[in-house]
Every structure is written in structure tokens, then in C-alpha cells.
Amino acid sequence: MLKLLKFEFTRKKTVFLVACLMVILGEAYALFKYYQMDESMRYFANNEIFGIFVAFLTFGFGMLYLVDIITLLRQDMFKQEGYMLFMTPFNGYQILGSKVIFALCEGFFIGLIYLAIVVANGKIMGVTDFGFIYEFGNLDANEIWMVIKGILVGILSIVEFALTIFLSFALFKSIFTDVRFKGAITFGIFIGIILIKGQVLNLVTSLVGNSMDLFNASISHVNYVSNIHMALNISMGYVLVMSALLFAMTGYLLEHKINL
Numbered sequence: 001m002l003k004l005l006k007f008e009f010t011r012k013k014t015v016f017l018v019a020c021l022m023v024i025l026g027e028a029y030a031l032f033k034y035y036q037m038d039e040s041m042r043y044f045a046n047n048e049i050f051g052i053f054v055a056f057l058t059f060g061f062g063m064l065y066l067v068d069i070i071t072l073l074r075q076d077m078f079k080q081e082g083y084m085l086f087m088t089p090f091n092g093y094q095i096l097g098s099k100v101i102f103a104l105c106e107g108f109f110i111g112l113i114y115l116a117i118v119v120a121n122g123k124i125m126g127v128t129d130f131g132f133i134y135e136f137g138n139l140d141a142n143e144i145w146m147v148i149k150g151i152l153v154g155i156l157s158i159v160e161f162a163l164t165i166f167l168s169f170a171l172f173k174s175i176f177t178d179v180r181f182k183g184a185i186t187f188g189i190f191i192g193i194i195l196i197k198g199q200v201l202n203l204v205t206s207l208v209g210n211s212m213d214l215f216n217a218s219i220s221h222v223n224y225v226s227n228i229h230m231a232l233n234i235s236m237g238y239v240l241v242m243s244a245l246l247f248a249m250t251g252y253l254l255e256h257k258i259n260l
Contacts, residue, residue, distance in 0.1 A: 004098030005105075008072075012106075019064065026060075027117065031124070042125075050127045054118055061114050065107060072099050073166050077173050077258065092254030096166065096247065103162045104155065149232040156239040163246035164193050170250045174257035197242060204238055 030053060034042070042049065168190040176185060 004095060005102055008098060008102040012068075015068070023113065023117070027121075030121075034125070046125055046127055050122065050125050053121060057114065057117060061110055065110050068106065069103055069162050070165055072103060072162075073169055077169050092256075092258075093247075093251035096251050096254055099166070100159055100162055100247070104158060107158050146228055146232065149229070149236065153232055153235045153239060156236065156243060160239050160243045160246065163243055163250060164197070165190065167246050167250045167253075168193060170253035170258060174253050200242070201238055205234060 034049065037049075168186050171189050172182065172186045176182075
């Protein structure tokens with residue numbers, strides 16, 4: 001598994017360097033345009049400018065991560081068929097597992113860069129001192145556990161999303177060969193999987209007598225925290241089971257139906 005991860009990081013080295021260079025150039029350009037503005041505009045519309053900057057940054061990093069997850073397995077299945085098992089003699093499940101772990105590591109790395117840029121630009125623009133970060137030290141054990149659950153749900157959701165994309169590719173590759181409009185068909189399969197997962201989630205929430213509307217509970221409600229915990233538990237259980245199913249199905253197709 002470590003050899004597979006090393007292989008993934010090695011072949012992405014150039015992509016990472018180019019991405020970092022683009023981020024540095026983009027940051028320099030953004031600051032240049034910011035200081036070109038009239039000083040009075042910067043003073044009165046600072047929060048709005050910062051909000052627009054963060055929105056563009058979020059979109060850019062999100063798209064970068066999405067595209068890279070898509071290419072993570074696509075190029076192995078559609079462009080370089082038959083080479084992976086010769087370079088890394090492992091089964092399909094191990095190859096898939098290494099790609100999921102790599103996607104998580106990459107997401108964590110991108111997230112750190114994103115937060116660093118947001119905090120640095122917030123300081124430069126004088127929007128906030130980010131003192132709210134220190135308020136996390138005042139949370140009680142119940143609230144800390146709730147935050148941990150939320151982070152876990154977020155991480156597992158990334159895994160599930162990546163596996164959904166991988167299963168779309170695997171289904172296409174195992175069912176269709178030498179057809180036109182590969183992208184459109186694969187996207188259609190992806191949407192189909194998303195719709196099926198949505199129906200499963202609706203069924204689960206209806207069976208346990210809860211729904212995601214619990215997140216909209218009034219903050220003054222006495223059961224607000226317990227409702228949030230319940231919603232997070234449902235989300236975590238759903239994402240765990242769905243990720244396991246997606247992994248099993250994709251791994252099976254990679255192992256038995258597709259020549260990697």
C-alpha cells in the first residue's frame with residue numbers, strides 16, 4: 001500500500017508544483033488589484049471585497065480538487081490501460097484503497113493551504129483578527145464531541161464522493177467499450193448513482209424517524225444539541241455504510257472486470 005501511495009505522490013509531483021505556482025501568482029495578482037483600489041473603497045467595502053475573494057478562492061480550490069479526483073482514476077482506466085499491475089503488483093482493492101487515501105491526503109493538504117490563504121488575507125485586509133479561534137477552548141465536552149463528529153462526517157463525505165466518481169468510471173469501463181460520448185455516459189452514470197444514494201438516504205431517515213431538517217431546529221430549543229448529535233450520527237452511519245458498499249462494488253469491478 002505504501003508503494004502505491006508513493007507512486008501516486010511521485011507522478012503528481014509536477015502537478016503539485018504547477019498548482020502551487022498558480023496559487024502564488026494568483027495571490028500576488030489579487031493583492032496587486034486590491035492595493036490598486038481607492039483607499040476609501042478599501043475602507044468602506046473591505047468586508048465585501050474579502051467575501052468576494054473568499055468566494056472565488058473556495059470555488060477555485062473546490063474545482064481544482066474535483067478535477068484532480070476525477071483524473072486520479074480516469075487516466076489509469078482510459079489512457080494507460082494495462083500498466084498499473086505491472087508497476088505495482090497489487091489487487092484492485094489495494095489500488096482503489098491507495099487512491100482513496102491519496103485523495104484524503106490531497107484534500108487535507110489543499111484545505112490547509114486554503115485556510116492559510118484565507119487567514120493571511122484576512123490579516124492583510126484587516127477584516128478580522130480571527131480571535132474566534134481561541135473560543136474553541138471554551139467549549140464543553142459535549143460540544144467538542146459534536147465538532148469532532150462534524151469533522152469525521154466531512155472526511156467520510158470526501159471518501160464517499162471520491163468513491164462515487166470511481167464507481168462511475170468502473171461501471172462505464174465494465175459495461176461499455178469503444179463507444180462515443182464517454183464523458184456524457186459516465187456523467188449520466190454518476191448522476192444515476194447520486195439519485196439512488198439520495199433515495200437510500202431518504203429511506204434511512206424516514207425509518208429512524210428523523211430527517212436532516214433537524215439542522216434547522218431553533219437554537220433556543222432545549223433539544224437542539226441532542227438533535228444535532230442524532231443528525232450527525234445518522235449522517236455518519238449512512239456515509240460509512242455507503243462508502244463500504246461503493247468501495248466493495250468498485251473494487252470488485254477493478255479486480256474482476258477491468259484490466260488496470
